[in-house]
Amino acid sequence: MRTLAELTAGTPLFMADLATIDTSDRLRPVTPQNAQLTAASMSETGQIAPVVVRVHPSGNGLKLIAGGRRCAGAAILGWEQIAAVLVECSDDEARMIEVDENLAREELSPLDRAFFLAERKRVYELLNPEAGHGKAKKPKTEKGKVANLATFARFSKDAARSTGLSERTIQRACELAGALTPDAVSLIRGTKVADNQAQLQALAALDPADQLKVAREIAEGRASNLAKARVTAGMVPEGGAVREEDRPLVKLEALLARLTPSQLRGAKVMIDAKIVALDAAQQTRPTKPKKGGAA
Template sequence: MSHDASKNAPKLPAKSADLAKSNQVTGPAGAWQGERMVVSKDSILFVDRLREIDPAWAETLAESIRQQGLVEPPVVRPDEGGGYALVAGAHRYAAMVQHLGWTEIPVVVVQMDDLSARLLEIDENLCRRGLEPLDRAVFLAERKAVYEALHPEAVQGAAGAAAKLHKNDATANFAVADPGPAIGFAREVRERIGLSERTIYRAVQVAGGLAPDVRRRMQRYGHWKEGDLYALSKLAPDEQAAVVDALLTGMEPGARPDLGAALKHHKGEGPQDAGDDGGLSRLLSAWNRADGAARKSFLGHLRETGALKG
């Protein structure tokens, strides 16, 4: 049963029609409409978020809110349990609650289905300054999936066009959401977010081309270059794992690993460390991926051949 957001909203001093009208909010290009309210911080729920909160960014926003006030309230929608599911503004919520100590939170309440809510969450993150290329790739791939769910007719039309053009797999997969009766995925993102179609294509390739376990490991670090991520995504999954194992083994989170150098080394193009014949990184990668039994057998083999004493 749907929840009526107005029942939990504080009473507003509706002294005039203009004041009532001022509580109405319209999203970019009229994409959505909502109403300004103030709700308890405990009534706002975080459900299936795509991105974790960055504490440093939340602290930065808190200082901005302290000095200039809250310019754009978080966007929420009524939840079936009687609260409000957060749609957009997780960092603003964290800034107000964790850093400013607010217990009553100004919000914009919208009536929105699941796909539209996901689209708004994605677009807000894509518009954020300083978004890491790997995070952007994940958001764009998710946006492509949402677009295809909202425009199935575009998927069908593009699939036929791609088959006729005999495009390769990566291009065909991207093109599935592009042409068609509705506005193409890449065109829509370009108009709303301002990214070039080339950037969008490469980002979707990165998100889809990276093996899930490789991508999860890499998301613990930042400062990846888009070109390096794209090159890595074109490798086979086992090669990706070898490159990332050699690069990240023993590295602390927050460090700035050089993926470009690791890729060159993997291809035998980069400079090698003294005493490294080009096989050391692959040997270390194999060791890191091996389980306990395999490692024990390997050490036994070295002892039998005399390569390892004791």
């Protein structure tokens, strides 16, 4: 894939009519607060960096690739034109540039970072269809598993090189994005939970219906975290597990909140196996004779 630097090399700046730039279909919508902050900065220092655009796929006007905040800030200031760079690229290349520009931002929340990385993985696989064809032999039990692992390994290395994030961070983020439901995400975006990795992992561990219940409690202000949201949603009694025999579950719940989705799935396999073993032992245990019975 061509990088933004390669696409813009030798490309002259020009003044684009703001009204002709289509800024829709962005992965990260510009909030009113961010737009106002950008407008204030542009009012004082002017436009430091140009926006990146391409000819609109429809053939009419321009399509924004990078610079959503700058376009929003310019609109607030009443500017009719904005400095821009015009590049030629495919839809997938344009999406990858948008993703990488946002991943470079330090203020990106764990939630947004997870979904940007998941989108980057999707586009990477479209742009690099050969990435899944590794040399390793296919496994006997699950067709395509090796190819999938090879694809993800190559993606994580490329993403780590492009974003500066560790491969482990990238892998965990993609797992998180895959476990969260779109409806729950739309509800918690902008809340404190979106900035808390542990809370997000705990939310991802719930089934889709419970994710929606918990997210709604948080979004509508009835709870500030998952533990409180589970109470206000009626999923657990106030105070949590209060019975003596349930006290170990309180400690287990805190531990589960720190696990990744893949670790949680592994824990479920272990627990299921333990239950099966205990049930089998219970069935084979000899019955004690009743007191007072015949010798």
